Amino acid sequence: MAKKAFALRLDPAVHAAVERLAADELRSANAQIEMLLREALDRRGISVAKSKPARRGRPPKDD
Known part of the structure; x- marks a missing residue:
């Protein structure tokens, strides 16, 4: 899951x-x-779907 970064004052x-x-x-x-x-x-009736969590750990080895 990639998060969007932005400045917030x-x-x-x-x-x-x-x-x-x-x-x-x-x-x-x-x-x-x-x-x-x-x-x-x-509360305003706007639904936001939850993103898939980021994958953790090492990627699987290719055989």
Whole structure:
């Protein structure tokens, strides 16, 4: 799963609140922002499909 990177400017107070919430829920601030965006979209009736998780580990050996 490839993620799109972009700059996000936040009010420092909002950023601090997101970091506190993320720490309480054992997430990174980035994951917390993504979760909050998904929840907001869902409340507005916009469904976003979950992407397949990234493959982990070494690729299989060719025989």
